[in-house]
Amino acid sequence: MTHEIKEIIKKCDLAIKNADFDLLMNYYTEDAILVVKPGMIAKGKEEIRKAFIAIANYFNNSIEPSQGDMIILEAEDTALVISQTLLDSDKKDSGYSMDRRATYVFRKNLSGEWLCAIDNSYGTDLLNK
Amino acid sequence: MTHEIKEIIKKCDLAIKNADFDLLMNYYTEDAILVVKPGMIAKGKEEIRKAFIAIANYFNNSIEPSQGDMIILEAEDTALVISQTLLDSDKKDSGYSMDRRATYVFRKNLSGEWLCAIDNSYGTDLLNK
Numbered sequence: 001m002t003h004e005i006k007e008i009i010k011k012c013d014l015a016i017k018n019a020d021f022d023l024l025m026n027y028y029t030e031d032a033i034l035v036v037k038p039g040m041i042a043k044g045k046e047e048i049r050k051a052f053i054a055i056a057n058y059f060n061n062s063i064e065p066s067q068g069d070m071i072i073l074e075a076e077d078t079a080l081v082i083s084q085t086l087l088d089s090d091k092k093d094s095g096y097s098m099d100r101r102a103t104y105v106f107r108k109n110l111s112g113e114w115l116c117a118i119d120n121s122y123g124t125d126l127l128n129k
Numbered sequence: 130m131t132h133e134i135k136e137i138i139k140k141c142d143l144a145i146k147n148a149d150f151d152l153l154m155n156y157y158t159e160d161a162i163l164v165v166k167p168g169m170i171a172k173g174k175e176e177i178r179k180a181f182i183a184i185a186n187y188f189n190n191s192i193e194p195s196q197g198d199m200i201i202l203e204a205e206d207t208a209l210v211i212s213q214t215l216l217d218s219d220k221k222d223s224g225y226s227m228d229r230r231a232t233y234v235f236r237k238n239l240s241g242e243w244l245c246a247i248d249n250s251y252g253t254d255l256l257n258k
Contacts, residue, residue: 031205041202069256073170075246076160078207080234082253101253103232105209117204124211124230124252127198 003072005079005106005114012116013065019056021049028116029107035120037096048119062090077108085121100125132201134208134235134243141245142194148185150178157245158236164249166225177248191219206237214250229254 008027015024025045034042034051042051056063068084081104087096105118120126137156144153154174163171163180171180185192197213210233216225234247249255 029204033202033204035202043204071255073162073164073247073249075158075162075172075234078234078236078246080209080232080247080249082232082249082255084256101256103209103211103253105204105207105234107207117207118202118209120202120209120211124232126200126211127213127230 005072005081006067006070008106008114008116009067009070009081009083009104013067016052016056017064019061021052024052025049028119029109032115032117032119035122035126038122038126059089059091059094064088079106079108079114080104081106082123097122097125134201134210135196135199137235137243137245138196138199138210138212138233142196145181145185146193148190150181153181154178157248158238161244161246161248164251164255167251167255188218188220188223193217208235208237208243209233210235211252226251226254 012024012027028045028048031044032048034048036042036051042048066086068086070081070083073080083102083104085100085102087098100121101123102121103123104116106114107117108114141153141156157174157177160173161177163177165171165180171177195215197215199210199212202209212231212233214229214231216227229250230252231250232252233245233249235243236246237243
């Protein structure tokens with residue numbers, strides 16, 4: 001059976017592709033953080049939404065994320081996702097890494113829904129920067 | 130100011146060096162998981178304690194972990210730690226990677242203490258295995 005979180009990440013990737021950031025924000029906790037790029041962090045849904053809009057604009061609204069191999073490490077209401085994240089875009093030579101080994105932390109809320117609390121698509125590569 | 134979690138990890142490293150696994154277990158949540166090696170996971174304090182004892186025996190009780198560069202990504206009561214983890218031991222050619230880029234997830238409990246919920250010293254290298 002596919003892990004529920006894998007399905008949620010698929011929905012997030014589709015929402016990013018469709019530039020549907022209202023939908024996308026449903027999958028984040030209120031106080032979530034997003035590593036926009038090394039050294040730059042968006043905190044909370046409003047900042048994260050703005051960051052995604054800026055990223056989409058930067059890529060001429062042609063960005064399309066997808067996931068390759070994925071490992072989900074689950075401890076009760078907390079899960080660490082390690083995932084090969086691929087970014088496709090019409091914009092070439094963007095200066096962004098398009099093939100990443102990402103780390104996402106999800107939390108299960110009281111309704112039993114998994115929401116993203118920490119979105120770090122750079123994974124352990126942050127240590128290189 | 131040093132982040133509280135950094136201090137806790139330092140205490141954990143010392144407890145491992147001293148083979149004081151009773152003390153070490155104070156820094157894990159009840160339902161924590163430990164990636165012992167790729168494909169092998171210990172669940173809950175009792176399994177984690179046994180895994181640490183087995184690892185210590187394997188290294189002839191000479192294992193000494195320490196941390197290099199560390200980044201702590203904090204979202205309310207959840208934190209993702211990305212850390213260069215170095216393992217030193219008298220045993221050479223152990224078959225274990227001794228220089229890792231680890232991922233740890235910490236949760237803050239109701240008393241305000243940070244506890245390790247997910248201990249994955251292999252970081253995103255799990256995707257290679």
